[in-house]
Amino acid sequence: MTRKEKQRLEYLAQTFKALSHPARLWIVEFILDGERCVHELVEGLDLNFSTVSQHLSVLKQAGIIEDDKRGKNVYYRIKADCMKTLIGCLEEGIRKSRYEDGIT
Amino acid sequence: MTRKEKQRLEYLAQTFKALSHPARLWIVEFILDGERCVHELVEGLDLNFSTVSQHLSVLKQAGIIEDDKRGKNVYYRIKADCMKTLIGCLEEGIRKSRYEDGIT
DNA sequence: TTAATGTTTTGTTATATTGCAAAATGACGA
DNA sequence: TCGTCATTTTGCAATATAACAAAACATTAA
Numbered sequence: 503m504t505r506k507e508k509q510r511l512e513y514l515a516q517t518f519k520a521l522s523h524p525a526r527l528w529i530v531e532f533i534l535d536g537e538r539c540v541h542e543l544v545e546g547l548d549l550n551f552s553t554v555s556q557h558l559s560v561l562k563q564a565g566i567i568e569d570d571k572r573g574k575n576v577y578y579r580i581k582a583d584c585m586k587t588l589i590g591c592l593e594e595g596i597r598k599s600r601y602e603d604g605i606t
Numbered sequence: 607m608t609r610k611e612k613q614r615l616e617y618l619a620q621t622f623k624a625l626s627h628p629a630r631l632w633i634v635e636f637i638l639d640g641e642r643c644v645h646e647l648v649e650g651l652d653l654n655f656s657t658v659s660q661h662l663s664v665l666k667q668a669g670i671i672e673d674d675k676r677g678k679n680v681y682y683r684i685k686a687d688c689m690k691t692l693i694g695c696l697e698e699g700i701r702k703s704r705y706e707d708g709i710t
Numbered sequence: 711t712t713a714a715t716g717t718t719t720t721g722t723t724a725t726a727t728t729g730c731a732a733a734a735t736g737a738c739g740a
Numbered sequence: 741t742c743g744t745c746a747t748t749t750t751g752c753a754a755t756a757t758a759a760c761a762a763a764a765c766a767t768t769a770a
Contacts (some may be wrong), residue, residue, distance in 0.1 A: 503632070503650075511628040517700055519626035521757085524615040527622075541719060546607075555718055560764055565703040572700070574716050574767055580704075584699025588619065591695060594621065595688025596621055599669045602685075627728085637751050657729050659748055678737055690755060 520564035525549060526557050529578075530585055536580035537570065575599065624668035629653060630661050633682075634670065641674065641683035643688055 521527060525547055532538060532546060546555045558578060559566045568581040625631060626691055636642060636650060648658045663684060667670045673684040 508628070511631050515626050515628045515631055518622050518631075518697060520622035522619050524612070525758095526620045527615050527619055539614045542705065550760055551717070552719080552761075556758080559718085560617060565700055572716095572764090573637075576717060582699045582703040584695050584702075586693050591688050591692050593618060594681060595686045595692065596617075596669055598688075599686040601652065629728095643767085654730055655747065656749080660728080675737090675747095678744095680747060683739075 517566070519563050520560050520566055523557065523560075525554070526561055527589070529554075529561065530558060530580065531589065533579055537577040539575040539577050541575075543578070572582065574598055614623075621668050621670070624664050624670055624696055627657070627661065631693070633658075633661060633665065634684065635693065637671065637683055641681040643679040643681050645674055645679075647682070 521530070526563070528547060529543055532543065540551070540554060540558070543558070544551050547554055558567070562569060562578075566580070566582050567578050567587065570577045570579070612636070625634070632651060633647055636647065644658060644662070645661070648655050651658055662673070663673070666673060666682075670684070670686050670689065671682050674681045674683070
């Protein structure tokens with residue numbers, strides 16, 4: 503494996519990792535419809551401000567969302583427009599895979 | 607958030623988590639072309655047998671791969687046929703998102 | 711300038727993940 | 741049956757992640 507190939511996998515893995523927490527997935531799906539500010543996310547998630555802020559920073563660092571400070575508020579929105587497709591694709595694919603097992 | 611909705615997110619997150627490690631992504635991409643037995647994966651990854659075995663069990667539990675014991679060997683192959691699309695979609699989407707930043 | 715509001719950062723604790731080595735299992739061949 | 745080969749499981753140490761509370765920051769309002 504070349505160094506470049508290794509880097510590619512590490513980068514991909516990091517992006518998947520950013521999506522590997524229920525709260526972060528909730529955030530991503532919630533802002534698919536349009537930007538939201540932090541306190542709306544805190545409300546919806548019922549988590550501490552600091553916790554939500556950290557989740558947001560993980561998603562931001564992964565290039566999945568971006569923020570926009572306006573006045574006192576910080577608004578977050580989707581940056582990687584593949585998210586809707588991505589989540590739908592995985593959900594459907596896994597649903598089918600489970601169906602084959604007769605689980606659902 | 608309903609209990610069912612919570613479960614859906616947890617399940618999705620778990621699947622993303624299974625894909626959030628470079629070694630596991632390498633395995634998934636490696637067997638996209640066809641099944642492989644464990645020692646081939648160990649060779650390609652340059653990791654301990656026990657380590658590779660654990661990565662395989664994570665992927666299997668997530669419903670991403672499945673195994674087939676034949677003789678002394680255990681062969682692994684892709685079970686969730688969305689994997690190629692999924693990885694390609696994320697890779698492309700993130701590449702674009704980074705391009706906008708002028709990183710690449 | 712001060713106070714209040716919205717958000718991020720830091721410190722801490724609990725839990726989860728990763729990787730290896732060694733032991734255990736399972737299947738085949740002698 | 742016994743040994744060997746391929747793989748998995750277990751036990752352990754190191755590191756990473758998650759959550760909260762408290763402190764720090766930044767922006768607007770008074």
